[in-house]
Amino acid sequence: MTIGARVPYPTILSRRYLRAGYAVFVIFFLYGFYVTGPRLSHSRHIHRPHGVDQKGLQHFPGSICDLNVSSLHRYELSPDFHYARRYITTQVVEDEQSRPMGKVEGDLVPQLQHVSRAQDDLIPLSYCQEEPLALSIRPARRRYDNATVLFGVATTAQRLKDSLPQMHHWLTRGNGRLVALVPNDEMIPEVRTEMQAWGIDGTVKISKADYPSRYFDLVKELHNEVRALSSLHAPVQWVSLIDDDTFFPSMTNLISMLKTHDHTKPQYVGAVSEDFHQIVRHGYFAFGGAGIFLSLPLLDELMAAYPACRQSEENVDQGDLRLVHCIFHHTTTKLSVEHGLHQMDLFGDPRGLFESGRSLLSLHHWKSWFRLDVMKLSMIADVCGEDCILQRWTFRPSPISVPKRPVTIPFISTTFSSQSKPPQSALVLNNGFSIVEYLTPLPPDFQQVEKTWDINADLRDDHTRTLADDATDFAHSLAPIRAELEEGKDKISYDLVDSIREPGGRVRQVYIKRGKSSKEPGKAKGDFEDEEDVVIELIWAREFSWTQSEAEQSRRGGTE
Numbered sequence: 001m002t003i004g005a006r007v008p009y010p011t012i013l014s015r016r017y018l019r020a021g022y023a024v025f026v027i028f029f030l031y032g033f034y035v036t037g038p039r040l041s042h043s044r045h046i047h048r049p050h051g052v053d054q055k056g057l058q059h060f061p062g063s064i065c066d067l068n069v070s071s072l073h074r075y076e077l078s079p080d081f082h083y084a085r086r087y088i089t090t091q092v093v094e095d096e097q098s099r100p101m102g103k104v105e106g107d108l109v110p111q112l113q114h115v116s117r118a119q120d121d122l123i124p125l126s127y128c129q130e131e132p133l134a135l136s137i138r139p140a141r142r143r144y145d146n147a148t149v150l151f152g153v154a155t156t157a158q159r160l161k162d163s164l165p166q167m168h169h170w171l172t173r174g175n176g177r178l179v180a181l182v183p184n185d186e187m188i189p190e191v192r193t194e195m196q197a198w199g200i201d202g203t204v205k206i207s208k209a210d211y212p213s214r215y216f217d218l219v220k221e222l223h224n225e226v227r228a229l230s231s232l233h234a235p236v237q238w239v240s241l242i243d244d245d246t247f248f249p250s251m252t253n254l255i256s257m258l259k260t261h262d263h264t265k266p267q268y269v270g271a272v273s274e275d276f277h278q279i280v281r282h283g284y285f286a287f288g289g290a291g292i293f294l295s296l297p298l299l300d301e302l303m304a305a306y307p308a309c310r311q312s313e314e315n316v317d318q319g320d321l322r323l324v325h326c327i328f329h330h331t332t333t334k335l336s337v338e339h340g341l342h343q344m345d346l347f348g349d350p351r352g353l354f355e356s357g358r359s360l361l362s363l364h365h366w367k368s369w370f371r372l373d374v375m376k377l378s379m380i381a382d383v384c385g386e387d388c389i390l391q392r393w394t395f396r397p398s399p400i401s402v403p404k405r406p407v408t409i410p411f412i413s414t415t416f417s418s419q420s421k422p423p424q425s426a427l428v429l430n431n432g433f434s435i436v437e438y439l440t441p442l443p444p445d446f447q448q449v450e451k452t453w454d455i456n457a458d459l460r461d462d463h464t465r466t467l468a469d470d471a472t473d474f475a476h477s478l479a480p481i482r483a484e485l486e487e488g489k490d491k492i493s494y495d496l497v498d499s500i501r502e503p504g505g506r507v508r509q510v511y512i513k514r515g516k517s518s519k520e521p522g523k524a525k526g527d528f529e530d531e532e533d534v535v536i537e538l539i540w541a542r543e544f545s546w547t548q549s550e551a552e553q554s555r556r557g558g559t560e
Helices: 009-036 069-075 157-171 188-197 211-230 251-258 276-282 296-312 319-330 374-378 467-478 548-555
Strands: 066-068 080-092 101-104 113-116 122-124 133-137 149-154 177-182 201-206 238-242 268-270 292-295 335-337 392-395 426-430 434-438 491-502 506-513 533-540
Touching (some): 066 069, 069 506, 149 211, 149 251, 157 188, 157 374, 177 211, 188 201, 211 238, 211 319, 292 296, 491 533
Parallel strands (some): 080 133, 149 177, 268 335
Antiparallel strands (some): 080 113, 434 491
């Protein structure tokens, strides 16, 4: 072709059509990527399945694979958020180890779906798993009679009333009994009525003494109660002194621990503080919040010394200190430390311990030094037993990928979402507490406890301490300890915010990762600007066999 010659019209038209076709292809490709979003897993794309699947999960059109957006409004989500749901059953494996970290060769949740709070109440889930995920659990342990332990608490009427829902979890799993010493209060009759309503077998007694004396007086009151119960042939072997915020996730595991000690001999069983500086300040003894357990032979020895101890210890301002002074001054019994009992002297965020897989026979300080809803944590026991609480499973690395905000491409009037997270090295479900994506090149050592909590600076003179110094302070109780990972860089956490009982013995867990702006100081809750929330619902059942009415109730978000 001669330079400068005109190009024939058909050739120009062909090129224009070619460019237009290419542009249309790009637009439709990007639009498809935007609609479907990044993949979470290799689960099949199922639109509103019908019938019954292989595991007995019955799918009803317009219910099981739909989402009632209004059921999530209580969580004050961002205007737009991402959502996924998974149905889970458990299968008993006879050779399963005690509290293992189960490994699952699959994904925890299907692909995330973009949801707007402005959408209609009922929307179809684009990705609904064809069958429940089956997770392996160990066989249920033998249930022991909780009547072998008589519990005592010194508190106030109001605090006792506030603690009844949590006490119900562990006191009513067997024949547990409680003796409470409280100052005189006009609401005591109301507390007694509520104890009966909660099904708690207990006695509320009035005391004029101050708190430390009231705590030590439990020795006498528990001794009297044991004598009364012995006439009824009740099999009491231990008495336990607790705080009103002491919580036992598993009474079966607690009684199993006590059976490793000979209750026919004087025994003083408990745990010291996790913080060595607390021990330096107060001494080496069983800290009361973790639970203190005395065998009946030791209780008899303390009663013989009770008048002398009661008088000599009046200037000691802590009840558990008065108790140990009496034990050490008037008996030869020494402390038997059980590391599964926890005083929880951990400020701030102790998630590292809750995600460690360690045995947690008792918890404390969960509504003061840190905040944890122990009832929501432990509700999963309804489905898969007490050992299922904080049980860990690791899943195939498959990032819970959340797209960034739509990015506009110049000259093209559509948007698409991009993923820029580093590869995932592990995904761990800490049952009843969190789901964690680890973004480090290699997964952390899951046998170690991540040091996520703060130190108590008031107990330390040197404020230029290193991580090694801090880890050493907790090594006697929590070692081995590893450094904290940075949230958003090394890991991404989805925290449990709700557990709901549903018809048919099901439990629905709601895990949420909040948008960045909701964590910024000075931002009001629900004020989201630069990142959307992620909601993951796990619905647990021994087996799924739905009735239509149950399906509709599940669609509405279950019952409290």
